Every structure is written in C-alpha cells, then in structure tokens.
Amino acid sequence: MQQKPRFVYWFLLPSTLTAFGLICAMLAILQYSVRSYIPGSLEVGGFTLANFHALLRPLYASAFLETVVLSLYTAIFTLLIGYPLAYAMIRAQRAWCRSLILIIAITPLFLGEVVRTYSWIIVLGSNGFLNSVLMGLGIIERPLRLMFTQLGVVIALVHVTLPIMVLMLAAGLSHIDRAYERAAISLGAGPVRAFITVTLPLSMPGIIAGTMTSFAWTFSAFATPQLIGGGRVNTISTMVYQLGFSSLNLPFAASLSVAGLVLTMLVLWLTKRLTNSLERIGGH
Amino acid sequence: MQRSRTDLWLLRAGQGLVALILLFILLPALVVAIASFNASSVLAFPPQGYSLRWFKNAFEYRDFQIGLWNGLVVTAWASTLATLVGTTLAIVIHRYEFQGKRLLEGLLLSPLFIPHFMVGLGLLMLVSQLNLSRGYAVVVFCHILLVLPFVLRSVYVSMHNLDPRTELVAASLGATPLRVVSTITFPQLLPGLAGGWLFAAILSFNEFTASLFVTTQSTQTLPVAMYNYVREYADPTLAAVSVVYIVTTATLMVVANRYFGLGKVLSVESR
Numbered sequence: 001m002q003q004k005p006r007f008v009y010w011f012l013l014p015s016t017l018t019a020f021g022l023i024c025a026m027l028a029i030l031q032y033s034v035r036s037y038i039p040g041s042l043e044v045g046g047f048t049l050a051n052f053h054a055l056l057r058p059l060y061a062s063a064f065l066e067t068v069v070l071s072l073y074t075a076i077f078t079l080l081i082g083y084p085l086a087y088a089m090i091r092a093q094r095a096w097c098r099s100l101i102l103i104i105a106i107t108p109l110f111l112g113e114v115v116r117t118y119s120w121i122i123v124l125g126s127n128g129f130l131n132s133v134l135m136g137l138g139i140i141e142r143p144l145r146l147m148f149t150q151l152g153v154v155i156a157l158v159h160v161t162l163p164i165m166v167l168m169l170a171a172g173l174s175h176i177d178r179a180y181e182r183a184a185i186s187l188g189a190g191p192v193r194a195f196i197t198v199t200l201p202l203s204m205p206g207i208i209a210g211t212m213t214s215f216a217w218t219f220s221a222f223a224t225p226q227l228i229g230g231g232r233v234n235t236i237s238t239m240v241y242q243l244g245f246s247s248l249n250l251p252f253a254a255s256l257s258v259a260g261l262v263l264t265m266l267v268l269w270l271t272k273r274l275t276n277s278l279e280r281i282g283g284h
Numbered sequence: 285m286q287r288s289r290t291d292l293w294l295l296r297a298g299q300g301l302v303a304l305i306l307l308f309i310l311l312p313a314l315v316v317a318i319a320s321f322n323a324s325s326v327l328a329f330p331p332q333g334y335s336l337r338w339f340k341n342a343f344e345y346r347d348f349q350i351g352l353w354n355g356l357v358v359t360a361w362a363s364t365l366a367t368l369v370g371t372t373l374a375i376v377i378h379r380y381e382f383q384g385k386r387l388l389e390g391l392l393l394s395p396l397f398i399p400h401f402m403v404g405l406g407l408l409m410l411v412s413q414l415n416l417s418r419g420y421a422v423v424v425f426c427h428i429l430l431v432l433p434f435v436l437r438s439v440y441v442s443m444h445n446l447d448p449r450t451e452l453v454a455a456s457l458g459a460t461p462l463r464v465v466s467t468i469t470f471p472q473l474l475p476g477l478a479g480g481w482l483f484a485a486i487l488s489f490n491e492f493t494a495s496l497f498v499t500t501q502s503t504q505t506l507p508v509a510m511y512n513y514v515r516e517y518a519d520p521t522l523a524a525v526s527v528v529y530i531v532t533t534a535t536l537m538v539v540a541n542r543y544f545g546l547g548k549v550l551s552v553e554s555r
Contacts, residue, residue, distance in 0.1 A: 004380055004382065005462060008380055013372075014373070015370075015373035021425060022395070023391070025409070029405060081308070088299075108309060110487065112490030112529075114510045114514070115490075115507075118316070118510070121514075122312070122319050133329065159308070191291055216396070222400070223492055227511075237401045240405065244405060
C-alpha cells in the first residue's frame with residue numbers, strides 16, 4: 001500500500017461524522033435505559049437499574065418469547081419458500097425468465113412495510129379475499145381467523161422477508177461452480193442425489209446468511225405485528241412503541257430495546273456457532 | 285443430453301412450485317388492486333361495483349399530500365448525502381489502509397442488524413437530550429444511517445469492476461492522487477453511483493418504522509401518514525395509494541434492471 005495522500009482524510013470525514021452520530025444515538029438509549037421514569041413527564045430522574053428488573057415481569061418476558069418464536073418460524077418458512085425461487089432464478093435457461101423472477105421477487109423489498117401489511121390485511125381479514133374465495137367455493141363455512149393471530153403475522157412476515165432471503169441465497173448459489181454438479185452426475189448420481197450431496201452443502205453459506213438476516217429483520221419488524229397482530233401478538237418492537245408513545249415511559253422503552261438488541265446478538269451468535277460446522281461442509 | 289422420465293417430472297414439479305411461490309408474492313398486490321377499484325366503502329370480494337373514487341380521495345387527502353412532499357424532500361437529501369458518504373468511504377476503504385478501517389466499516393454496516401425502531405428511538409432520545417427540535421435534519425440523518433449499507437454495497441461492486449490499471453497509468457503520467465480519483469476513478473464509478481442512489485432513494489422513500497419515531501405531525505413522511513390513516517379509517521383509500529405505490533416502484537425496478545443491471549448491483553449474477 002502506498003503513502004496516504006491528504007485527500008484521504010477529507011474523504012473519511014463524512015463517514016466518520018455519520019458513524020459518530022450513530023454511536024451518540026446508541027449511547028443515548030443506553031443512558032436512558034438506566035434512568036428512572038417520572039410519570040407524566042418527559043424528563044428523566046436519577047440512575048437506577050429498576051428498568052431492567054421490570055423486564056422480568058411475565059408481560060415482557062412473554063413478548064421476548066413471542067418475538068423469538070415469530071422470528072424462528074418466519075426464518076424457517078422463508079428459507080423453505082425462498083430456496084426454490086433463488087435456485088430457479090439462478091438456473092433458469094432463458095434470460096427473460098431470470099429477469100422476471102428477479103423483479104417479482106425483489107420489488108416487494110422496496111414497497112415498505114405499510115403497503116405490504118395493509119395488502120395482507122385485505123387478503124387475510126374475515127371479509128377478506130382468502131375467506132371470500134374459500135367460502136365462495138364452499139370449502140369452509142365460517143371465515144378462518146387469520147387476523148390477530150400468530151399464523152397471520154407469520155404469513156405476512158414471510159412475505160416481508162422473502163426478498164432479502166432470495167437475494168442472499170441467490171448470491172450464494174451464483175458462486176457455485178457447476179462443474180461440481182456435472183462431475184457428480186457423470187459419476188452416476190441422479191439429479192436429486194447431486195443436489196443433496198453437492199449443491200445444497202455448497203450453498204450453505206448463502207443459507208446461513210439468509211436465515212440470519214431474515215431473523216434480524218423479523219426481530220425489527222413493527223408494522224406487521226402491530227397491524228396484523230392488532231395488540232394480540234406482542235413483540236419487542238410493538239412494546240417499545242407503546243411504552244414510548246402511549247405511556248411516554250422512555251426509560252423503560254430504552255431498556256426494553258437494549259435487552260432486545262442483546263437478545264438478537266445472542267441468537268445470531270449462537271446460530272453462527274451452531275452452524276459453523278455446517279458452513280465448513282460448504283466452504284472448500 | 286437425454287432426459288429420463290423422472291428428470292422431466294422433477295423439472296415440471298419444480299416449475300409448478302416456483303409458479304406457486306411467485307403467485308404468493310404477487311397475491312397481495314393483485315388483491316389490493318381489485319380492492320382499490322371497489323365502489324363501496326366496505327370491502328367485499330368480488331366487488332359489487334367499480335369506481336375511481338378512492339384514487340380521487342387519496343390524491344385529495346391533505347395528510348397524504350404533505351406526506352408525499354415531506355417524503356420527497358427527505359428522500360432527495362438522504363439518498364444524495366448517503367451516496368456522498370458511501371462513495372468517499374468506499375473509495376478510501378478500497379484503496380488505502382488506515383487505523384480503525386474495519387471498525388468504521390462495521391459501524392456503518394451495523395444498521396442492517398440493529399432494529400430500525402432502535403435507530404429511531406436512539407435519535408429521538410439524542411435530540412431530546414440535546415434540546416434540539418425534531419425537524420427535517422434528524423429524519424434525513426436517520427435515513428442516511430439506514431440506507432448507507434445498501435449504498436456501500438453497490439459502490440463496492442462497481443469499485444470491484446474497475447480496472448486499477450487506468451489509475452496507475454494516470455498516476456505514472458504525473459497526476460496527483462486527488463486528480464486520479466476525480467478524473468479517473470469517479471467518472472468510471474458514475475453508473476454504479478446512479479444505481480446506488482436510486483436504490484437508496486427507493487428505500488428511503490419507503491422507510492417506515494424508524495420514521496415513525498423521529499417524525500412529527502409536520503415532518504411525517506408518506507408511509508407514516510398511511511399508517512396513521514389505516515389506524516383511523518377502514519375505507520379502501522389506502523388500497524388506491526398502495527396501487528400507485530406498487531406501480532411506481534415496479535416501473536422503477538424495471539428501469540433500474542434495464543439500465544443498471546439489477547443482478548449486478550445486488551451481486552446475484554456471476555460476473
């Protein structure tokens with residue numbers, strides 16, 4: 001590497017300032033989380049650990065559990081649905097086919113949570129599209145309860161996280177040298193066997209990256225559990241919002257989100273450790 | 285290459301499965317499109333009649349007009365500044381070694397994993413601690429943080445595709461490092477930067493969760509205004525807004541794919 005010219009420092013200035021702002025924001029949350037709450041006021045009191053102690057109450061403990069369960073279900077189903085799609089996108093013979101799948105799979109990523117969640121409300125509601133179609137066909141007699149249930153939230157969340165999962169899986173799949181598969185097939189393996197013993201292990205890094213990102217995204221999802229859960233599916237994000245904006249208890253909202261972030265990091269770290277052995281099969 | 289019967293069967297089953305998944309992705313968009321042309325204010329499938337009244341309603345609703353304007357202002361500033369921050373950082377990171385390089389990069393990529401509500405909450409608290417007003421600046425800064433990882437990613441891809449020899453030639457002919465960057469590196473990066481900017485703009489315009497925390501009544505962006513609407517009213521006005529949104533976004537995506545090669549920007553195509 002060469003000697004650094006002076007412009008390098010100027011070029012680093014904007015990003016350093018941005019990073020500094022981010023650190024300050026995170027420190028502000030940390031600071032609030034250890035202050036006491038003065039009811040009816042936005043001012044905060046002295047230092048205390050009471051906020052973290054209050055997190056142990058069943059209401060909040062169950063919100064943590066609900067968030068983890070939702071994130072797990074979502075990650076698993078998104079992976080199962082995303083894999084065939086990513087595979088088809090990378091392996092389709094025709095270019096227009098690849099572009100079509102890419103655009104359909106990716107566009108929802110840019111639609112934002114509100115539009116997508118609202119659309120799912122119309123699909124899942126008791127007078128919604130799905131129930132109308134099923135009742136019209138005579139398959140069910142009474143509307144299925146999908147709104148305000150965990151199932152409904154998971155369906156919408158899978159839809160929300162699918163694009164990023166497909167992107168991560170496709171990035172992994174596109175770097176696999178197809179010579180490995182051809183070798184397996186020329187040695188007598190059928191297409192299914194070649195896929196399970198060659199392609200799937202090789203795509204493990206993409207699977208891990210996709211699952212972890214999907215998990216983190218679900219964790220931070222707000223509009224979907226808030227609107228489709230309708231107060232009956234409480235996650236960390238909906239709790240933080242209620243505490244911050246309905247009760248104006250900012251210190252407690254801060255400690256809840258700090259605990260949430262620690263939990264995310266912990267789960268991601270654990271997944272990383274557990275899947276390290278799997279990744280080693282994929283890495284060559 | 286000859287295909288056995290099982291292979292063909294597998295191929296057909298796979299194609300069917302992919303078609304079903306694509307239908308799952310498209311379903312909400314199709315349903316919302318039907319709902320937006322519904323004549324009555326109560327949603328029903330199939331609709332009893334068709335009309336454009338909800339589109340008219342959506343365009344005349346004051347909060348949506350303000351939200352659209354705020355959204356455009358915030359998006360223009362945030363995506364432009366994020367492209368500036370991302371490009372300068374990516375150029376330096378790609379070409380030079382310096383202390384704290386990994387730390388700086390890691391920090392700026394971390395909003396990919398920090399929940400959006402936390403970024404919003406943190407900025408809200410920071411602003412109230414410093415006794416600043418909650419104006420456009422904090423919303424713009426918030427969006428810069430959130431879109432920067434995506435900008436960085438797309439600039440890295442174009443940096444990677446750059447031939448470093450062109451820079452060496454300029455340098456060997458006596459150009460100063462800054463001149464090399466401004467006359468050789470930067471112009472070659474431009475297409476990639478345009479793609480990154482567009483990417484950032486679309487993401488910023490649609491950002492909701494963090495915006496909910498940092499905006500006020502007067503700075504609320506369109507997604508926030510839409511969220512407030514859906515909590516108060518149940519008529520299909522929002523379906524009409526959603527259709528406008530979906531059509532605009534899909535058009536932008538097709539354009540982006542045509543001119544910038546979406547697959548390359550998102551690095552899902554082998555180079």
